[in-house]
Amino acid sequence: MKTTDKFPHTARQAASLACDASLPAGFPAASPADPASGSPSLGLAPAQRRTLPNGVALYVLAADEFEVLRTTFVFRAGSTRQRVPFSASATANLLSEGTRDLSAAEVAERLDYYGSWYDVSIDRDYVYISFAMLSKFARETLEVAGQVLLHPAFPEREVATYCAERRQRLAIERTKVDVEAREAFARALFGARHPYGISSDERAYDTLTRDEIEAFYRRWYTADNCFVVCSGRVGEAEIAAVEAIASRLVQGDGAAAPRFPAPATQHEVRVAHPGAVQSSIRIGRLLFPRTHPDFVGMQVVAAALGGYFGSRLMQNLRERNGYTYGVVAAMVNFERAGYLAIATQVGTEVTQAALDAIYAEIERLRTEPMPDEELALVKRIMEGEMMRILDGPFGIADVAIENILCGTDNGAIERNLAAIRAMTPADVQRLAARYLAREELVTVVAGDS
Amino acid sequence: MIPYRKKTLANGLTVVVNRDRQSKLAAVNILYRVGARDEAPGRTGFAHLFEHLMFRGTRRHPDFDRPVQMASGDNNAFTNNDYTDFYITLPRDRAEVALELESDRMEGLDITPEKLATEKRVVIEEFRQRYLNQPYGDQSMLLRALAYRVHPYRWATIGLTPDHIAAASLSEVEAFYRTHYRPSNAILSLSADLDEERMFDLAEKWFAPIADRAVERPPRPAEPAQTEARRQEVERDVPATTLSIAFRMGRRTDPSFQTGDLVSDLLAGGDSGRLYRRLVKERRLFATVNAYVTGDLDPGLFVLTGQLLPSTSAEEAEEALWGELEALRTDPPSDYELEKVKNKFEANTLFGELNVMNKAMNLGFYELTGDLELINRETALYRAVGRDAIARFCRETFRPACSSTLLYKASR
Numbered sequence: 001m002k003t004t005d006k007f008p009h010t011a012r013q014a015a016s017l018a019c020d021a022s023l024p025a026g027f028p029a030a031s032p033a034d035p036a037s038g039s040p041s042l043g044l045a046p047a048q049r050r051t052l053p054n055g056v057a058l059y060v061l062a063a064d065e066f067e068v069l070r071t072t073f074v075f076r077a078g079s080t081r082q083r084v085p086f087s088a089s090a091t092a093n094l095l096s097e098g099t100r101d102l103s104a105a106e107v108a109e110r111l112d113y114y115g116s117w118y119d120v121s122i123d124r125d126y127v128y129i130s131f132a133m134l135s136k137f138a139r140e141t142l143e144v145a146g147q148v149l150l151h152p153a154f155p156e157r158e159v160a161t162y163c164a165e166r167r168q169r170l171a172i173e174r175t176k177v178d179v180e181a182r183e184a185f186a187r188a189l190f191g192a193r194h195p196y197g198i199s200s201d202e203r204a205y206d207t208l209t210r211d212e213i214e215a216f217y218r219r220w221y222t223a224d225n226c227f228v229v230c231s232g233r234v235g236e237a238e239i240a241a242v243e244a245i246a247s248r249l250v251q252g253d254g255a256a257a258p259r260f261p262a263p264a265t266q267h268e269v270r271v272a273h274p275g276a277v278q279s280s281i282r283i284g285r286l287l288f289p290r291t292h293p294d295f296v297g298m299q300v301v302a303a304a305l306g307g308y309f310g311s312r313l314m315q316n317l318r319e320r321n322g323y324t325y326g327v328v329a330a331m332v333n334f335e336r337a338g339y340l341a342i343a344t345q346v347g348t349e350v351t352q353a354a355l356d357a358i359y360a361e362i363e364r365l366r367t368e369p370m371p372d373e374e375l376a377l378v379k380r381i382m383e384g385e386m387m388r389i390l391d392g393p394f395g396i397a398d399v400a401i402e403n404i405l406c407g408t409d410n411g412a413i414e415r416n417l418a419a420i421r422a423m424t425p426a427d428v429q430r431l432a433a434r435y436l437a438r439e440e441l442v443t444v445v446a447g448d449s
Numbered sequence: 450m451i452p453y454r455k456k457t458l459a460n461g462l463t464v465v466v467n468r469d470r471q472s473k474l475a476a477v478n479i480l481y482r483v484g485a486r487d488e489a490p491g492r493t494g495f496a497h498l499f500e501h502l503m504f505r506g507t508r509r510h511p512d513f514d515r516p517v518q519m520a521s522g523d524n525n526a527f528t529n530n531d532y533t534d535f536y537i538t539l540p541r542d543r544a545e546v547a548l549e550l551e552s553d554r555m556e557g558l559d560i561t562p563e564k565l566a567t568e569k570r571v572v573i574e575e576f577r578q579r580y581l582n583q584p585y586g587d588q589s590m591l592l593r594a595l596a597y598r599v600h601p602y603r604w605a606t607i608g609l610t611p612d613h614i615a616a617a618s619l620s621e622v623e624a625f626y627r628t629h630y631r632p633s634n635a636i637l638s639l640s641a642d643l644d645e646e647r648m649f650d651l652a653e654k655w656f657a658p659i660a661d662r663a664v665e666r667p668p669r670p671a672e673p674a675q676t677e678a679r680r681q682e683v684e685r686d687v688p689a690t691t692l693s694i695a696f697r698m699g700r701r702t703d704p705s706f707q708t709g710d711l712v713s714d715l716l717a718g719g720d721s722g723r724l725y726r727r728l729v730k731e732r733r734l735f736a737t738v739n740a741y742v743t744g745d746l747d748p749g750l751f752v753l754t755g756q757l758l759p760s761t762s763a764e765e766a767e768e769a770l771w772g773e774l775e776a777l778r779t780d781p782p783s784d785y786e787l788e789k790v791k792n793k794f795e796a797n798t799l800f801g802e803l804n805v806m807n808k809a810m811n812l813g814f815y816e817l818t819g820d821l822e823l824i825n826r827e828t829a830l831y832r833a834v835g836r837d838a839i840a841r842f843c844r845e846t847f848r849p850a851c852s853s854t855l856l857y858k859a860s861r
Contacts, residue, residue, distance in 0.1 A: 065471055067799060096720075104730065108720035113789045115796020134796055161729065164758055165736040171688040175584045278574070278582045310514045322570025325578050345578050377518055384521030388538060391474050392803050 044390060044410045047229065047400050054223040056246040060239060061231040061400055063393045069232030070132040070394050071142070071242050073149060074401060076335075077220035078125040080258055084212045085200035090162060091216045092120045092127045097158040100151035104158055107144055116141040118148075124196055125335040126405065132394065135233040142241040150248055152217060159210045167205040174202070178345060180271045180446035181280035188442050189286050189339055191264035196337055222252035227404060231397035260336060267439075271446035279351040279447025283358055284341040285440050290333045290406050296419045297431045298331050298340060300378060304370060304428065305329040305361060306342055308381045312361045313342065321357065323350045335405070340436070348448050355443065362441070365432035369425040379420055386413070450825055451808055454645050455816070458653065460661040461633025465812045465821065466648040467640040469805050475641030476809035477537045477547035479555075480817060482636075483629035484531040485608075486601040486669060486747065493601075494608020497528040498572050498617060499625055503535065505564045507557035510550060520546045528606050531746045532817055538806050541641045545651055551637070552655035555630055562619055573611045580607060584687045588857050595681050596695040596750055596853040600672035633661045638812040640805040672697075672748065679853040684860045689736065692766050693754040693855045696846050701744045702818050707830045708842045709742050709751055714790040715782055715839075716740035716753070716773065721789070724755070724773055734761045734769050746818065751846055763856050774847045781836050794831045 047059035082088040096111075096118060097104040111118050114137035119130045129149065133141040173179045183199040190197030228246050230239065263286055288295060299307075306313040306329025313327045327344035346354040389395045403412045453467045488495045503526065504513050517524045522539030524547075537547040580586040590605050597603035608614055637656065639648045675697055698709050716724045717740035724738040738755035753774075757766050782790075801807045815824040823830075 066803065068803065105721065105726055108726075109789070112719040112721040112793055113785075115792045115794075117800070132800070134799060158730075161733060164733070165729070168689050168736045168756070168758065172584050175686075175688065177582065276582055277577045308514075308518065310512070310518065318571055319567065322567045322574065325571060325575040345574075345582070347574055347577065377515065380521045381518050384518070384523060384539070387473065387521060387540065388523060391472055391805075394803075 044396060044399065044413055046410050047404075052223075052243060052247045054247055054249060054251065056223050056249060057227040058239070058243060058246060059227065059229045059400060059404065060234055061229070061393070061396050062234050063231060063396070064233050066232050066393050067135050068132060068393065069135055069138060069230060069234050069238060070130060070397055071145070071228060071230045072128055072130040072397060072401060073226060073228050073246070074405070075127045075129070075221055076125065076225045077127045077216070078123050080124050080195035080260075081220050082216060083258070084208065084216075085204035086163075086166070086208055087212050087216045088127070088220075089122050090159070090166075090208060091154075091213050091221075092122045092129070094154050094158060094162055094213060095120070095129065095152045095217075096148045097162065098153045098155040099147035100153060102144070102147050104155070107148065110140065110144050114140050116144075123334075128401070135238075138238045139241060142238070142245065146245045146248075149221070149245055154210045154213050154217070156210050159208070159213065163205040163208055167202045170202040170205075177271075177273050177276050177278060177280035177446040178343075180273060181282050181343075181444050184269050184271050184446060185282035185284070185341065185442070185444045188266045188269045188444055189263065189284070190337070191261070191266075194261055194263055195258055196334060197263070219252065221249070223249040224252050229397050229401050229404070231400070232393040263337070265442060267442050269442075269444045270449055271444070272449060273447050276446075276448040277348055278345045279348055279445050279449070280343075280345045281351070281354060281358070282341060282343050282444040283355075283441055284339050285436070285442055286337065286339045287331070287435060289336060289338040292338070294431060294435070295331065295333070295338060296416050297423060297427060298435065300375075300382070300420055300423050301365065301428055301431050301436075302329045302331050302340055303382055304374065304378050305365065307378070312364070313344075313358060316357050316361055317344060317346070317354055321350070321353070323347060323354045323357070327358075333406075351445060351447060351449070355445070359438060359441075362432070362436050363438070366429065366436060367433075368429070370428045372425060375423065375425055375428065379423070382420055383417070386417075451802060451812065453812055453821070453824075454649075455821060456649055456652075458632065458657055460657065460659055461631075462652070462656050462659075463636045463816055464649060464652040464656075465636065465638040465816055466645050466652075467638075467808050467812060468645055468648075469640050469642050469808065472640075472642060472805045473541060474538050474805050475541040475544035475547070475639065475643065476805035477539075477544060477551065478638045478806075478809040478813045479535050479551050480636045480638070480813040481533045481535075481629055482634050482817060483533055484529055485604060485606045486530050487629070487666070488601060488604075488608075490601075490604075492613055492617060492621065493604045493610075494572070494576075494606070494614045495617060495621070495625060496533055497606050497608070498568065498614055499622065500526050500528045500533050500535075501568045501572055502560055502565065502622065503554055503558065505568065506559055507553050508559050509553050509557055511559070513550060513554065516546055516550060522547065530602055530606060532814075534810065534813065536806060536810060541643055544639070544641055544643060544648075545655075548651050548655040552659060555632070555635070555656070556659050558626060558630075560619065560622055560626075565617070565619055565622060569614055569617065572607075572614050576607050576611045576614065580605075585685075585691065585857065587685075588691065588693070588855070591681060591683065591857070592693050592695055592752070592853065592855045595679050595855055596697070597672055599670045600747060601669060602672075602745065602747065602749075627662065628664050628666070631662050631664070632656060632659050634664075636813045636816045638809045638816070640808040640812070669747065675851045675853075678849050678851075680856075681854070682856040682858060684858045686861060687857070687859050688861055689759070690757045690763065690859045691754065691857045692757065692763060692770070693752060693857070694767075694770060695753075695853045695855075696751045696848070697851050698742065698749055698751045698846050700748050701746055702820060703748075705838070705842055705845075706742070706744070707827065708834050708838045709846065710744070711787075711790050711794070711831060711834050712777065712839060712842055713740045713742050713751065714793060715777070715786065718790050718793055723776070724753075724770075727773065728755065728769050732769065733758065734766055763858070767854070774843065777843045777847075778840065781840065787834070787836070791831050791834075795828050798828055
C-alpha cells in the first residue's frame, strides 16, 4: 500500500535536522562493544575499493545474504556549486526526466516495471543518486542508470513542468514557521549571501533555463568529482555494469569552485508570522566540520541536550512543561563548516519561557558536571543508534558514504566509538563551557510575536 | 516470505514470532486493538492521548525510556483509527528487557493528575503543530467529515478539537486503560535471530501472569450507504488550490481490496502512474497528484487528490480526474501495465522484509485483520487480479453518487 492519510501519530517525535544539511546518516560514530554488557561489535568491514582508469573510486560492500542491492553515485554538485539559483537541485532532479535514448516516461516505466527505487538527494555540498533494486533485475535497472547518469537530455518541456511544480511547492513550504526558521537560521549563521546561508526567492524558478542546467551538469557531473558505493548482493556482473557507467564519466574542465567568504553571523533574528499558533525556534552556533578533533565530543554534548527522548531539553520543555511536542539538538556537518542546532516548535504564548528554558539547560551543562549515569546513558544511546543504522545493506552504504566524504574509512566507526567512550563528565562540561557561551549563541524565532 | 509461528496464551494474549537470520537486532511489537474508531464522539483523540500516557512510567519503572536506552534500544508508538502500536528495537540478546517493560505497562501504569495535565498540553501542541499551524493541515479532517456521517472514521486520530483532549479526566483515563489494555486485546509479535521456542518462553514468562478481564465493547455505528454526491468548498490562506475526491470502498479484508490497491497503483504508483504522466506531465494541470486506498479494518475510502497549478480552474481539474477514472474503462490496463504494478508490489514487499521492525509490525497488523496467513499469501492475490476484476471494482466504486468532493481553495 502507498501513502495514505492515516498519518501515524507517533507519541514521540523522531524529529530530524537532516534537512538542514548534509546527510548526517545519523550519528557517525558509536561507542564500542562493551564486553561487560555483551553487546555485539559494531565493526563494519572495510569497503573494497577499486579505482577506474578515469579516476572514479568504486567502493563495494558485499552482503550476499540479501536479495537486493543498492548503488549510489555521489557527486560534489550541491547547491554551493551553483551560480544560478536552483540550478544544482534542478540538474539532480531532472537527470531522469528524459535522456538521449529514453523519454522521461520511458525511464519511469522501466524503473517501475522492475520495482526499482530511484532516489535523488541533494544538500549544500553533494548530490546522491541512488538506485535500489532486486538483484534479479540489476542488469535492467543499471541500463536505465547509465542513461540517467551519462546521457540526460533536460528537455525544455520537462524543465518547464519541473520549475512550475517546484516553485509552487517552495511557496507552500515557506508558509510553515519551521521552514521560515530553518532558512533564517542558515542566513543568521553564515550570512544571507554565503553559499551555506543563501536562500533564493521561489520566483527564480521562472527564469531558470535548460542551458544553465545542462552547463551545470557538464561542469560538475564528472569523473574527478564523483565516487560510487555499491552494497547488498553485488557480484562481478553487477560490478562490471556499474563500472561500465562510472568509467564513462568524463574529466571536468577544472573550472573554479565557488568562493567561500568568511561567515557573517547575526545573533538574534525574528521572523514575523502573524496568526501562527506556534513559534519555531532555532538556537545554535557555528562551530567546525567533522574533521575537527572536538566534533565527536560536541556530538555527545548535543545528544545529552536534545539527541534522544528523555534528553535534558525534552525533559524540560516537553515532559515537565508541555511547551512542545518535541525538541532536538544535533551537530550538523558540511564539507567546510559545521554547527550545533537546537530546533523546536512551541506554543506562541510560551515562546519566551521556552527560550529561557533552553538557555538555562545549556548553561547548566557549562556549570555543572554531568552525572556519570547520564553520560553512560548517552553513550549507550549513541551506540544503539549506530547499530540500528548499520542494520541492513542500505544503512551500511550510508555510513560508508559519510566516512568517505570525511576523508576516512569504515575504521572511523571504531575510532569515533572509542572517542565517545573516553568522554568524561569533565570533558562534556569543558566543551560546553568553551563552545556554548550565551553571547556566542544564535537565536532565530519564527512566529507571531 | 516471512516464516512465523503463532501461539495464544491462556490469558488470551496472541504471540507471533519470526526467526530472522541476519539482524543483530530484535524487534518487539505490541499492538492493542483500540484506535480512534473506539472513541466516543465527545472524547475524540482519546486513544492517541492514551498512547502518550503509556510512556509516563509505572510503579516498578517510573521512567519507561531509561531501561530501553540503557540496553541501547529505541522505542516508539503510533495510533491510527483502528489500533495502537508500540515497538522497541534493541540488541537481540537484550530482547527480554523489552518484554519485561511491555508486560509491566500492560497493567502497572501509574497515571497521576500532574502527568495527565502535562501530557494533555503536549498532545495539544502536537495538534497545533500538525494540523492547525500547517498549510492544508485540516484538509484530511474535512474530507473524513464529508465522507463519513456516522462512523467514527469521520474524525482523525488526533481528534475533532483540542477541547476534547483538554476535557479528558483521570477517571476516564483509568476506565480506558482497564477496558482496552489487557492480554486478550493485544497482539505481541517479535522478529529476531532467536530460537522460536525461546521467544515463546519469554512471552510466557512475562505475560502469562497478567490476568485478563472480560469487557463489553459497544458496537460501532455502521456508516449507511451513500446515495448522493457530497461536496464541500472551503477557502484558506494557502498558495495553491487542492482538489480531493473520496469514494467508499470495502474493508482491508474484503476480497476486492487488492484490486482496489492495484487500481490506485495504476493511477499513481510511481512516476509512471497514469495520473502523473497525463495530468502533471502531458496536460500540465496539476503540480502533484495522488491516488490511494485507506486500507481500514471497517469499510474505507479510495481517494484521489491533486494540487492545481495556478492556470488550472477547479472545473478543469475535476473533469480531468473523472476523465482518468473513465479511461480505466475505455482504455483498460494492458498486460504490461498490470505486470508493472504487480512487480512493484512484489518488490516493495521484499524491500520491506529487510528489516526486523517492519516484519514484527506487519505480523501484528495481519494478525489484527484476523487473517495472519495473508501476510505471505498477499503477493499471489495481487498476481491473480485480472482486467475483469479491475473493471468490476471501477464500476462499483467510482460512482458519482458515492463520491465526496472537497475543493480547498487558495485565497491568495
